[in-house]
Amino acid sequence: MLRKKTAYTCQKCGAIVPKWAGQCPECGEWNTLAETMIEESASKYQIRTGYSGATAHVCLLDAVAGIEEVRTSTGLSELDRVLGGGLVNGSVVLIGGDPGIGKSTLLLQTLATMSQTEVNSPLYVTGEESPQQVRLRAQRLGLDVHRVKLLTETLVESILEVAKQEQPKIMVIDSIQTIHTELLQSAQGSVAQVRESAGQLVRFAKQANVAIFLVGHVTKEGALAGPRILEHMVDTVLYFEGDSGTRFRVIRAIKNRFGAVNELGVFSMTDKGLKEVSNPSAIFLSRHEEQVPGSVIMVTHEGTRPMLVEVQALVDDSATPNPRRVALGLDQNRLAVLLAVLHRHGGIATYDQDVFVNVVGGVRVNETGADLAVLLAILSSLRNVILSRSLVVFGEIGLAGEIRPVPNGLERLREAAKHGFKRAIVPKSNAPQEKLSAIEVIPVWRLVDALHSVAISTVTPDDDLVTNEPN
Numbered sequence: 112m113l114r115k116k117t118a119y120t121c122q123k124c125g126a127i128v129p130k131w132a133g134q135c136p137e138c139g140e141w142n143t144l145a146e147t148m149i150e151e152s153a154s155k156y157q158i159r160t161g162y163s164g165a166t167a168h169v170c171l172l173d174a175v176a177g178i179e180e181v182r183t184s185t186g187l188s189e190l191d192r193v194l195g196g197g198l199v200n201g202s203v204v205l206i207g208g209d210p211g212i213g214k215s216t217l218l219l220q221t222l223a224t225m226s227q228t229e230v231n232s233p234l235y236v237t238g239e240e241s242p243q244q245v246r247l248r249a250q251r252l253g254l255d256v257h258r259v260k261l262l263t264e265t266l267v268e269s270i271l272e273v274a275k276q277e278q279p280k281i282m283v284i285d286s287i288q289t290i291h292t293e294l295l296q297s298a299q300g301s302v303a304q305v306r307e308s309a310g311q312l313v314r315f316a317k318q319a320n321v322a323i324f325l326v327g328h329v330t331k332e333g334a335l336a337g338p339r340i341l342e343h344m345v346d347t348v349l350y351f352e353g354d355s356g357t358r359f360r361v362i363r364a365i366k367n368r369f370g371a372v373n374e375l376g377v378f379s380m381t382d383k384g385l386k387e388v389s390n391p392s393a394i395f396l397s398r399h400e401e402q403v404p405g406s407v408i409m410v411t412h413e414g415t416r417p418m419l420v421e422v423q424a425l426v427d428d429s430a431t432p433n434p435r436r437v438a439l440g441l442d443q444n445r446l447a448v449l450l451a452v453l454h455r456h457g458g459i460a461t462y463d464q465d466v467f468v469n470v471v472g473g474v475r476v477n478e479t480g481a482d483l484a485v486l487l488a489i490l491s492s493l494r495n496v497i498l499s500r501s502l503v504v505f506g507e508i509g510l511a512g513e514i515r516p517v518p519n520g521l522e523r524l525r526e527a528a529k530h531g532f533k534r535a536i537v538p539k540s541n542a543p544q545e546k547l548s549a550i551e552v553i554p555v556w557r558l559v560d561a562l563h564s565v566a567i568s569t570v571t572p573d574d575d576l577v578t579n580e581p582n
Contacts (some may be wrong), residue, residue: 117295122302129472146295146303180369183280183322186224188385189378190217192416193349193362199322200280202369203313204288205342206362207327207335208351212289213360213378213385214326216252218283220384221324223254225281232258233281234274238265238289252384265299267292267308271315279321284312288336305337313344321487342366349508353473359387359394361474364414371548373477374414377499392419392530395472405492408503408532409484417519417526419503421471422481424488427574428466440470441481449508453486456512456558461493480517482508483536483561490562499566501533512558516540524550536564 119131121538122145126137134141156495182197191197194204208214223234237245242261249256260277264270267290276284284290288300290308297303304459309325316323325345328336335342342348348366353359362376377391388394396408396419410417428541429435438446468485470476483506491498505523507515520541527535528549535552542554555561 116149116573117146118149120147124218129365137361145301146297147190148303148307182369183225183229185221186227187217187221187385187387188389189376189555190221190362192366192414193370193374193376194347195364195367195374198281199346199369200322201317201420202347202349203316203323203325204349205325205327205335205345205350205374206349207329209329209333212351212353213380214351215240215285216248216384217362217378218285218324219249219256219259220252220254222259222281222283224257226256226258226551229280231278231280232260233283234260234262234279235285236262236264236270236279236282237285238263239286250383265289265291266309271311274315274319274321278319281322281324282316283324284326286328287312287341288328290314300336303434304339306340309341309344336452340390352475357473359388359473363381363475371414375416375418391474392526395420395474402497404495404497405488407484407491407498408527409481409502410505410527411478411480412502412517412519412523417523418474419526419530420474420476422484422488423469423471424485424492425467426461426464426489426492429463432465434463435465435467437465437467439468440473440475441468441485442477445482446485448510449482449486452508452510452512452558453489455561457486457490459490459493461489464493478517479507479515480505481508483514486558487536487561487565490565499534501531502536502565503527503532503534503537506536506538506561508558514538514555514557514561524552536561 118127118129120127120141120510121135121138121140123140124138126135128136128144131144135143181200183200184197185191189517195404201534206214219235222235226233235245242263245261250456260279262273267553287305287309291304292307292311293311295303297322312323315321330336346368347364350363352361352363358380360378360380364370364372364374366372377388378385379388407422408419409420436443436446446466450461450466466489468488484504487498487504503519507517516538520537521543523534524543524547528547530549533551536555537552539554539556542552553564555564
C-alpha cells in the first residue's frame, strides 16, 4: 500500500525537511521551503500505474502501436490553428493572460459551440465566479449554453469525483490558482497547491481521455503565476497578448506537443465576445490618408502563417545626455544593436537622438526578420522622408552589416503580392529563382545596398523614397 505524508522542500537546493522554517538549514536561503507530498511504497519495486493508467513495463519503442490523433474542432478556426488543427482528446491546455483580456469569455464561447456537437455535455468548473455571474456573461454574449454543465468548486478531489460521474469529454478549470487539495495544508495559490492540483487534473485527463482547459493567472512581469513545472506538466501553453483597452487580441502557442509552436490566432473583442479575424494582415496595416515618414511595411512569419504588419519609428533630438531607446512589440536590446550597426556600417549616427519604435496593432514580433524594416523606418523618420505604400521589406541584419536570409521567404513574398504590394527589398538568399510577375523583388547583400536601393528612387511620390521637405 502507498502511504502519503507531507514534507517541505527547498526550491533552491532541493533539501527536504519535516517541518516549515523561514530559512533553509542546508543552503541558508530565506522563504524557499514549499510544502510537497511524498509517497512511500511498502515495496521498493512495486509495479504501479502512471498518468496513462497503464501498468508500467519495459517494451521496444518500435513495438508500440501507433494511434492517430483524434482532433475535435472547437468551432473557432483561429483557436484550432493555435492548437495545431483542433483539440486532442486527453490533452491539457494551459491559457494565461492579463486580467480582463478575455480568457473566460473565449472558453465559454468554445464550450457553447462544442456542446452543440458533443454527445456528452462539457463541464465548466469555476472557482472565482458565482453561477449567476457565469450565466449573465453567457446572456450578454448571446450564447446557447443549455447543454453546458456548471460546477462551482475549488477542491480538486470533489471536482474529479463529479467529473467521473458526469463523464464530460471537455472540461474548463477557471482558474488553476483557485484550486486546492485537502492533502496539503498550504493556502490556495501556493506553489505546492498549484503543482499538486494540476498533477491530479493531468493524471485524470490522461486516464479518462478528457480534454481539459486550465486558466492560469499571470504575474506583473507577464509570466504564468505558480511553479515553472506547471508549464512542463501540460501539453499546450497558450498566451493571450494585447492590451485589454484595445480591440484586438492575439493568442500565441508557446508550447504544443500536438502542433507547431509560435502559431498565432487573432481575435477581435466585440460586445458579443471574441470574433475571429481571418485576414490579420488587413487590420495591422494602417490606412493613412496621406503618406507620413517613419512607416515601413514588413512581412513576419508566425507559425505557419505569413502576416503583414506596419513598423513605425520616431526619431527626435534628445534633451538629455542619455538618449532614450523605446521598443513596443520588439526586443529593446535588439533595437540598441541595430542602431550600432546602422552607425558602423551605414554611416548614420543616432547617439544624440531619442529613438521610439512601435509595431502597429499591439502584435509582438519575436523574429529577427524585422531588423531591416526597423532600420528603414528609423532612417525614414530621421531624414524626414516617406517610403512608398507599395514597398514591403524583410530581412535579418548581422553585426557585420550583412543582410541574412529568413525562413519562408517565398511565402512572405506571395502574401505581400496578394495584398497589392509592387516592390520588395529582401535578402539576396531569399530572392526567388523564378521571377514573380506580381511583385518586383530587389535582393540586397549588405545594409548599404538596402539603403541605396531605397535612396536611388527619389523621383516621384510613387517611388520608394519621397523627400518630405519642410515648408
